[in-house]
Amino acid sequence: MKAIILAAGRGSRMKSLTDERPKCMVELRGKTLLAWQLAALREAGIDEIAIVTGYKRELLAEQGLLEFHNPRWAQTNMVSSLACAESWLQDGPCIVSYSDIFYTPAAVRSLMSSTDALAITHDPNWLALWTERFGDPLLDAETFRLTPGGALVEIGSKPTSVEDVQGQYMGLLRFTPEGWAEIARLRCAMPPEERDKAHMTGTLQQVIDAGRVPIQAFAYNGEWGEVDSAEDLHLYQ
Secondary structure: EEEEEOOOOHHHHHHHHOOOOOOHHHHHOEHHHHHHHHHHHOOOOOOEEEEEEEEEEHOOOOOOEEEEEOOOOOOHHHHHHHHHHHHOOOOOOOOEOOEEEEHHHHHHHHHHOOOOOOEEEOOOOOHHHHHHHHHHHHHHOOOOEEOOEEEEEOOOOOOOOHHHHHHHHHEEEOOHHHHHHHHHHHHHHHOHHHHHHOOOOHHHHHHHHOOOOEEEEEEOOOOOOEEHHHHHHHHHH
């Protein structure tokens, strides 16, 4: 199986930490976030790994990864960056990872075992981590609702209470060609400006609303984190 790491954006909330390097090259516990991702993917058994670049792409040239480049990284969002790797997404199943997260091989393996057209991992024990990060966990949380069988039915809206959040979306997904084809179909129907601004959780909700392709969510209880700020780095150290 292949994997695609989405590393086109700058990560402006990191402020000066990304003045001279992409967000994935920020270090956590002595190694870059990208190194954390590569280690987890490779230990899970994935050896074909590509990276979607944008900001400071030259600093990623020596990573030994196939590059897909998003020349419009500053004007587009995550799904547009993923579309730059469409040839891989059409060819076979792909794990897709955000570049500002870390996780263990177990998270990757749970997705590799899936037979679903679209699948994601989530943290059912999100509340403690989000309370540590934000004080009030609802400041940054988004709705996340599942059926009893684990199919995703809602994601990405503003929650009114913690009961609206059954898990935390992690930014680690698995696409099959069928799953990507549904997203490509939805994107083709969007005006160009809307397509440029489309983010991943909103796009997943569109897939749910269309009702053609279900999204399966796999609970992950291991170590992981999302790095959005210098404060996050200090917390995870």
